[in-house]
Amino acid sequence: MTEPTISAGSRTAILVGASTVTIWGMSSAERLKRQLERAGVKDVRANADGLDPQADALILRLDWAYEQRLIDALAIRPGACLVSGAEAVAANVPGASAQDAAGAVARGEMPQGTEELDSEGLGGSYNRKLRKREIAYLIPLSEETVGDVEERSFAGSYKGVTDFVTKFWWPRPARAVTKWCAERSISPNQVTYLGLFLMFLALFLFWNGNFLLGLIPAWIMTFLDTVDGKLARVTMTSSKFGDILDHGIDLIHPPFWWIAWIYGLPKAGFPVDYAALMVWTIIGGYVVQRILEGAFIRLWGFHMHVWRPFDSMFRLYTARRNPNLVILTLFTLVWRPDLGMAAVCIWIVLSLVVHAFQIVQGAVANRRAPLVSWLDA
Incomplete structure (x- = not known):
């Protein structure tokens, strides 16, 4: 039966070839369908029957693995042909x-009238969303390469500029846990809910002065905070609700942890003479830091942490949840x-001084020339 015709100006995708390899528990076809949906292409077919002559048709081979940026870019670039070496992999x-184009791409040949573009030419070399310079991966898919695909897709889900715990400590164990969850169809939201429970448990234990015991669920929660986001990205199962839930928890809970810690100190035998000052330092510091970061974005269109190499380096250690938790853990031990x-x-006060100075430097530098991220230069 012929499939229904789509309207002119719409987009559809035609998957050609075959693959029996599974990636993060998904078949190649299922993974591509999820990627295409994220790019706004919901009509996915096995052939070109019923297509309007004026519609855009994305041809993609199933025996290749694509980073999301390539799918996004291909969907909005008519006439492009994605190649690897001399071999055609996808086209619009x-x-x-x-x-005819589907047959040509299936044979690894460029369709007539298309523009040859490699991965960097189509997807660029800077991932703005994850704040890092990286060429999108494009890997032939087989049993021998699936491990590389999973490794690259997992690494590609990490922000390039973040704190040192997330960047250096969590990747290896987080990949193993993410793989375990993906193969058992555990959703990112389920991981987030577990993290939310642990967040409240740590808060309760800190408030009652059980610091060593409270650090256990606190650290597990920070680890799961890495896992849920990576799981959502590698399995393409992110949602607006999940994103709001995850980021909402991240945004709100850290100062409550530190305030609970302060009120738990007398219960653990550590009277605090300046508890009110410490509480206001935490609340004021947290609010002002967010205001400064938001002001930088508002003024110059990108995060202060990716302006210069120093700013990216300082983001590793600035007074955010994980670096603060390291400080508390070391002293509690x-x-x-x-x-x-x-x-x-x-450390909160010193970090605020640095961030305020970054705003001043940005204003001075912007008088000479518009500010540009060093990763985007």
Whole structure:
């Protein structure tokens, strides 16, 4: 039976070839369908029957693995042909030539009238969303390469500019847990809900002065905070609700942890003479830091953490949840949680000074020339 005709100006995708390899628990076809849906292409077919001659047709081979940026770019670039070496892998052609183009791409040949583009030419070399310079991967898909595909797709889900715990400590264990969850169809939201429970458990334990015990669910929660986002990206199962839930928890809970820590100190035998000052330092520091970061984006259109190499380096250690948690853990291990919180408050103030200075430097530098991220230069 002939499939229904789509309207002119719409987009459809035709998957050619075959693959029996599974990636993160998904078949190649299922993974491509999810990627295409994220790119706004919901009509996915096995042939060109019924296409309007004026419609855009995306031809993609099933025996290749594509980074999402390539799918996104191909969907909005008519006449493009994605190649690897001399081999055609995907193309965006008019519906009128889709039948012939599908046959050509399936054979690894460029369809007539298309522009040859490699991965960098089509997808660029800077991932703005994840704040890192990286050429999108394009890998032939087989049993021998599936491990490389999963490794690259997992690495590609990581922000390039983040704190040192997330960047250096979590990737290896997070990949293993992400793989385990993906193969068992555990959703990112389920991981987030577990993290939410652990967040409240840590808050309760900190409030009651059980610092060493509370650090256990706190650290597990920060680890799961890495896993849920990576799971959503590699399985293409992110949702607006899940994104709001995850980022909402991340945005709100850190200052409550530190305030609970302060009120738990007397219960653990550590009277605090300046508890009110510490609480206001935490609240004020957290709010002002977010305002400064938002002001930088508002003024110059990108995060202050990706302006210069120094700014990206400082983001590794600035007074955010994970670096603060490291400070508290180190002091608690020698049973001085009071000094640990004092150190966190001092670090919050020093970080604010650096961020305020970044705003001033940005204003001065912008008088000479528009600000540009060093990753995007």
